[in-house]
Structures are given as structure tokens and as C-alpha cells.
Amino acid sequence: DGGITQSPKYLFRKEGQNVTLSCEQNLNHDAMYWYRQDPGQGLRLIYYSQIVNDFQKGDIAEGYSVSREKKESFPLTVTSAQKNPTAFYLCASSHHDAREDYGYTFGSGTRLTVV
């Protein structure tokens, strides 16, 4: 079955540590996105990528980095520069075609906690 897989489901980060969240899709979608959700809040855009080897900053990119070396994969690294990383991280994908804007498919999310 096609879908988006995020791993791990839960992640604990120590102060000053970098961690990487995995996101893989087999939907043949061109575009992929990373959002962050804090309790009681909506989703805020961190980074997005519309084609391989290209990505753009979203609204809250500081302290995060991404890569898009393969169409299927869009990993997110939370660096030590991100001062408040505790949140629910959601990866999504979509077709990059205005004629096929059927919204995003989301992964099941990674819950990151600073310990």
C-alpha cells in the first residue's frame, strides 16, 4: 500500500544534541513538507521541497535542516540551535501540479521531547 512512513514515532533529545527524523513516501509525489505542531496549535511550516535536490524555508526554519537527495525521502534534522524543539513533527507529501491539488497526505508523526 502507498503511504508515508515517519520514524521514529517517539524521540528523546538531550540538550545540545542533533537528531534526525525520517520521512519516506512511496506515493510518487513530487512535493514533500515538514510541519511542526505544538499543543493546541495548528501546523507551522518548517521546510518544503517541490523537486529533488531543491528545498525552501518555511515560516519557522531556524534551527532545522533538510535534504532531498531522493524523491522518496525528505529527512529533517533538528539541530542544537533549535531552542524549543519539543513538539509533534508531521511530514506530508503531494503532487506538485495545480491541476491535481488534492491536498496533502500526512505521515503518522514523530513526537520529539527534550530531556
Add this chain to the structure above:
Amino acid sequence: QKEVEQNSGPLSVPEGAIASLNCTYSDRGSQSFFWYRQYSGKSPELIMFIYSNGDKEDGRFTAQLNKASQYVSLLIRDSQPSDSATYLCAVNAGRALTFGSGTRLQVQP
């Protein structure tokens, strides 16, 4: 001003009633509009999308769009306790979806 605004709720309705959820957006260039449902601790799932002014119906759900008023709504008929969740409005103005903070719906048995 937030780009996509929703009343946070909770909106409480009795089982079998119609639930009405509203959303306003600021970017007049927005082209497509989405409603997602999110259960606690889970990821959002797409319920409806709408591109043109007017109503779009799918089962118990109706999405309504008024671009002149920059207003999107979602009606849920015959509300069920299983509809209790947070409903997120999302708008696409060309870059990526911008989400509202969501409205929490509680359907009372």
C-alpha cells in the same frame, strides 16, 4: 493578523445535530481550500477540498466557499460521537498549505 483563523472552541453539539465550523483567510490569491480532521495524538486526515465558490457535498459533509468574503465553512450533518475531533482549515495560496489552529468539536451522546 493570522493568515487562517478559526474559533478554537470547543464547539459542543448533541448527537444527530448539524455542526457548523467556520474559517476565514487573509490571502485573496488563495486557490484551494481544505478541511482536515485530527484526532488527539494522531496526524490530520483529509475530509474535504473545495476550489470554487458555492457548496460541495460528500456524504454527511458539506464544504462552503465564499471567496468574496474570504470565508470557508464545513457542515457536518447527523453528527456522531465519532466526529469528536479537532477540525483544521487549510488554505493554499501557491507555496504550501497554511493551516488554522483548529476548532475542537465535541458531539454529546
